[in-house]
Amino acid sequence: MNRDLLEQLLMDQALNELSPESTALLDAYLGDHPEMHSLADSIRETVAIGERAVHAELPTRLPPLPKEKLFSHKRTARWSMTARWGSVAASLIIGFGLGISATLLQNKPSQTDSDTIAYHVQSQPVSGGLETARAFWSSQTYMDRYQKNRKDRTQRNENTELQKQIQQFKKRGLL
Amino acid sequence: MLEALYAEHGPHILRYLNRIVGPKSSEDVLQDTFVQALCYIERLSDVNIPRAWLFRVARNLAMNVLRKKKMATHIDLDGLVHPASLEDPRLATMRRAIYKLSDNHRETIMLRWYDQLSYKEISQVQDISIGTVRSRLHNSLGQLRMQMDIELAVDP
Numbered sequence: 001m002n003r004d005l006l007e008q009l010l011m012d013q014a015l016n017e018l019s020p021e022s023t024a025l026l027d028a029y030l031g032d033h034p035e036m037h038s039l040a041d042s043i044r045e046t047v048a049i050g051e052r053a054v055h056a057e058l059p060t061r062l063p064p065l066p067k068e069k070l071f072s073h074k075r076t077a078r079w080s081m082t083a084r085w086g087s088v089a090a091s092l093i094i095g096f097g098l099g100i101s102a103t104l105l106q107n108k109p110s111q112t113d114s115d116t117i118a119y120h121v122q123s124q125p126v127s128g129g130l131e132t133a134r135a136f137w138s139s140q141t142y143m144d145r146y147q148k149n150r151k152d153r154t155q156r157n158e159n160t161e162l163q164k165q166i167q168q169f170k171k172r173g174l175l
Numbered sequence: 176m177l178e179a180l181y182a183e184h185g186p187h188i189l190r191y192l193n194r195i196v197g198p199k200s201s202e203d204v205l206q207d208t209f210v211q212a213l214c215y216i217e218r219l220s221d222v223n224i225p226r227a228w229l230f231r232v233a234r235n236l237a238m239n240v241l242r243k244k245k246m247a248t249h250i251d252l253d254g255l256v257h258p259a260s261l262e263d264p265r266l267a268t269m270r271r272a273i274y275k276l277s278d279n280h281r282e283t284i285m286l287r288w289y290d291q292l293s294y295k296e297i298s299q300v301q302d303i304s305i306g307t308v309r310s311r312l313h314n315s316l317g318q319l320r321m322q323m324d325i326e327l328a329v330d331p
Contacts, residue, residue, distance in 0.1 A: 011316050012309070015287060017294050046320045053269035054289045058186040059193070063202045065181050065209060 001029060003039075010040050014047040177216060181209055184226050188233045191290050195237040204240055208233040227292065227299035234300055265327065272322035276315055283311040284319075 009026050012018040018026065030036055118134060135141055188208060192201035211232050273281060279301075286297045294312075298305045 007317075008309075008313055011313050014316075015294075015312060017309075042320060043316065046316060046323060049263075049265050049269050049323070050273070050284070050316075050319060051288045052263075053266040054273065054285060056190060056194075056289060059189045062181075062185045062189060063206065065178060066206045 006036060007039065007043065010043045011047075014044045177209060177213055180212065180225060180229070184229050185209075187226070187290065188229055191230060192233055192237055194285065194289060195234070196240050200237075200240055204233060204236050207236050211236070224296055224299060227296040230286075230290070230292070230296070230300045231302070265323070268323055268326045269319065272319045272326070275322060276318060280311050280315045280318075283308060284315045287312060 006029075009018065009022065013023055013026060030040055185205065189201055189205050192204050195201075196204055208229060212229060273284065276284065283297060283301065286292045286300060292300065294305050294308045297308045301308070
């Protein structure tokens with residue numbers, strides 16, 4: 001057994017934290033190694049002095065158990081528990097209500113369907129009325145507008161190119 | 176049940192609190208400890224070592240008091256001296272050596288010697304492993320032995 005391990009065991013023994021079996025083994029070891037007796041004595045003495053140095057008697061007078069404080073605290077605790085559960089229940093009810101409202105709103109038919117738009121378009125001073133509105137939202141109209149936009153963009157690009165060429169000719173003095 | 180706990184552990188916890196927060200606040204903290212115990216009385220029956228649990232509650236409350244008052248731990252080891260022990264100079268040397276330990280080590284060794292808690296109880300009070308308690312106690316004892324040797328060699 002090395003010295004560190006022996007010291008640790010001796011400290012545990014001095015602090016009454018060594019099992020009876022380990023204590024018996026340690027005593028047997030010390031019996032075979034009398035040169036370690038001084039170490040064991042030194043540790044035991046340190047512990048004994050330490051215990052005496054900080055020894056204090058238990059207080060003889062104990063304040064009475066504060067029954068009023070205990071019961072008022074218990075009542076408060078019960079109320080705070082009720083309040084806590086109440087707030088949880090209120091939150092659940094509000095959440096549930098909001099959820100139901102959201103679901104109902106989702107299932108309600110949209111107010112921006114084609115008929116409504118058609119109605120609004122019809123009310124404008126535009127000729128064609130309902131047919132015009134329906135035609136406005138049709139895929140054919142969309143495609144037509146898309147193609148027209150594309151054509152315009154191409155034309156605009158071509159014009160830009162043409163203008164660049166004209167400017168170059170002007171710079172060279174050809175125009 | 177609470178009254179039985181109070182009668183059994185109250186004096187030990189009061190002594191512990193006297194050391195931590197001083198005699199002025201210790202009684203209030205003791206009462207608060209048992210008020211807390213009442214709140215968790217159902218859970219207390221599941222606790223392995225009620226004494227360690229009560230010490231831990233008392234320790235937390237005492238730390239709150241110290242934090243509020245911005246005080247350091249009240250350790251009045253000189254107040255522990257009783258006339259008979261004044262005759263042995265080694266006790267004063269030991270007290271000085273204990274003062275020099277780090278806060279954690281001093282608290283651990285005081286829980287062992289002053290409050291006479293076991294390794295397991297100390298581990299629950301300080302919320303550390305039993306191995307750490309053991310190691311702190313061994314380190315503290317080593318330091319105390321060294322300090323005692325030095326001081327007694329200088330001033331035998």
